[in-house]
Amino acid sequence: MIAGHFNYWVVIVLMMMGFYIVVSDSNLIKKIIGLNVFQTSVFVLFISMSKVKGGTAPILTEEASLYSNPLPHVLILTAIVVGVSTSALGLALISRIHRAYGTVDETLIHEQDETQDEA
Amino acid sequence: MDTRAVVILREVCKIIIPAVLLFALYVQFHGEYGPGGGFQAGVIFAAGVILYALVFGRETAQRILPLTTVRIFIAAGVLLYAGVGVGTIFLGGNFLDYNVLLHDPKHAQHLGIFLIELGVGITVAAVMITIFYLLDEFCE
Amino acid sequence: MDIAILVNFSLLTLMMLVVVVLIRLKSLLGVALTNGIYSLLSAGLFVTMDAVDVAFTEAAVGAGITTVLLLGTIAVTGMEQTVSRHGKFLPLVVIFITGAALIYGTLDMPPFGDPKAPIHTHVAPHYLTESTNEIGIPNVVTSVLASYRGYDTLGEVIVIFTAAIGVLLLLGKTVGKRNK
Numbered sequence: 001m002i003a004g005h006f007n008y009w010v011v012i013v014l015m016m017m018g019f020y021i022v023v024s025d026s027n028l029i030k031k032i033i034g035l036n037v038f039q040t041s042v043f044v045l046f047i048s049m050s051k052v053k054g055g056t057a058p059i060l061t062e063e064a065s066l067y068s069n070p071l072p073h074v075l076i077l078t079a080i081v082v083g084v085s086t087s088a089l090g091l092a093l094i095s096r097i098h099r100a101y102g103t104v105d106e107t108l109i110h111e112q113d114e115t116q117d118e119a
Numbered sequence: 120m121d122t123r124a125v126v127i128l129r130e131v132c133k134i135i136i137p138a139v140l141l142f143a144l145y146v147q148f149h150g151e152y153g154p155g156g157g158f159q160a161g162v163i164f165a166a167g168v169i170l171y172a173l174v175f176g177r178e179t180a181q182r183i184l185p186l187t188t189v190r191i192f193i194a195a196g197v198l199l200y201a202g203v204g205v206g207t208i209f210l211g212g213n214f215l216d217y218n219v220l221l222h223d224p225k226h227a228q229h230l231g232i233f234l235i236e237l238g239v240g241i242t243v244a245a246v247m248i249t250i251f252y253l254l255d256e257f258c259e
Numbered sequence: 260m261d262i263a264i265l266v267n268f269s270l271l272t273l274m275m276l277v278v279v280v281l282i283r284l285k286s287l288l289g290v291a292l293t294n295g296i297y298s299l300l301s302a303g304l305f306v307t308m309d310a311v312d313v314a315f316t317e318a319a320v321g322a323g324i325t326t327v328l329l330l331g332t333i334a335v336t337g338m339e340q341t342v343s344r345h346g347k348f349l350p351l352v353v354i355f356i357t358g359a360a361l362i363y364g365t366l367d368m369p370p371f372g373d374p375k376a377p378i379h380t381h382v383a384p385h386y387l388t389e390s391t392n393e394i395g396i397p398n399v400v401t402s403v404l405a406s407y408r409g410y411d412t413l414g415e416v417i418v419i420f421t422a423a424i425g426v427l428l429l430l431g432k433t434v435g436k437r438n439k
Contacts (some may be wrong), residue, residue: 003264003370003371004370004371004372004373005365005366005368005370005371006268006271006371007267007271007371008365008368008371009362009365010271010272010274010275012358012361012362012365013275013358014274014275014278015358015361016354016355016357016358016361017275017278017279017281017282017354018278019353019354019357020282020350020351020354021281021282023350023353023354024347024350027287029287029290029291029329029332029333029336030287030290032329033281033290033291033294033329036294036298036321036325037278037281037294037297040297040298040301040317040321043301043305043313043317044271044274044301044304044305047304047305047308047310047313048308048371049368049376049378050308050309050310050378051308051309051371051372052309052372052373052374052379053372053373053374054372054374055309055374056309057154057309057310057311058309058387058398058399058400059152059153059154059311059397059398059399059400060387060390060391060397060398060399061397066374067309067387067399068308068309068310069378069379069383070383070386070387070399070400070403071378071382071383071386071403072310072378073310073312073313073400074400074403074404074408076310076313077156077158077312077313077316077400077404078158078404078411078412078415080158080313080316080317080320080321081158081161081162081243081316081320081415081419082415082418082419082422083320084247084320084321084324084325084328085246085250085418085419085422085423086418086422087325087328088250088254088328088422088426089422089425089426089429091254091328091329091331091332092250092253092254092425092426092429092430093429094332094336095254095257095332095335095336095429095430096429096430098335098336104336146315150398150401151396151397151398151401151402152396152397152398153398154311154312154315154398154400155312155315155398155401156312156398156400156401156404156405158316159312159315159316159319162316162319162320162323162324163319165324166319166323166324169324169327173327190427193420193423194420196416197416197417197420200413200416201413204409204413214410215409215410215413217406224393225394225395228393228394228395228396228402228406229395229396231405231406231409232394232396232401232402232405232406235405235409235412235413236401236405238416239412239416242416242419242420243416243419245423246419246420246422246423247324249423249426249427250328250423250426251327251328251331253426253427253430253431254328254331254332254335254430255331256430256432257335257430258331258334258335
């Protein structure tokens, strides 16, 4: 039981720690890093599901007959590159926010918005 | 930075960068036989260019690869990919059905995979380089 | 015990430790670099789980490009630290409830490495046995990515393309004349 599910449990712990960074930290850059942690934990979940005991990498050779499942590999391969592009978009937004507000702290940005609304 | 450190960094990069770019091409064109493919090759190629821009300055890198050129490559990769799909429709197959490209289905599959992996590689490399250029420009 | 399982366990434990460090670190520079270490460890983990293509990508993207982009953003925003934090209690309650629900969900999952798991019985055997006849290339990941599911991959490439357009719009200089 423990050996069979250890991967999944660690994935959930990592996922929740990433989620914790996203909701508890008010720095926007740290939030993006939290999302990255969350995202990588999902990658680990998919790849864990694709593993077959005694299997080898899905590159067909004469010597091997048992291979791991290639389908999750394909999904995650594309997800990684899409993930970095979306992170880059987030970071570009943060740079813009910094130019407009002079800070990347969520609470300070809210405060500035509220004082502007009152004025 | 200490000037000696800069010299060492530059000399080491001069040795490393050609190897990185060559490795990217190997990963691109050998992806059907070993681990690799367009996504990885694009990222590795971009990493080589970014390393060059970091060490020798963005302006120097942009003399070889200006932003306007890289911007064209972003669309060119997607167009190559979608163009293969449209081409197969014109040859009488379904969208992205490579079998109609050549007489022998296996050769046709090889050709189709080669072309679309190339499209993926071009787009990914161009996107990563563009994002780096823009972020670096925004710093100033 | 199998050596691969042992490596797997230790890499996962290291990843958890790295994320704990990531949560506690105050310096943004340190956080960006620790994120790179986390990605590199996960790339190592992918190799032990036979996903060589994925490991390759993760090592180049996660530890390379992402770190450069994070450092670039920190250069824009300055190494300004987090001055305020939300209350810690509510987020902790939320993550413990969500985490408990997810762990309850994993109890029904097939054990790690089980060859009879449902995921291995549907389309994957077709890809593994027929790829040689239908596509004729040894790397099944490439044949699924580029041929069997080429349409999906086109979608992914367009997502990357769109992200680049977004970044160009946000950070690019305006070209041509601008009406005021």
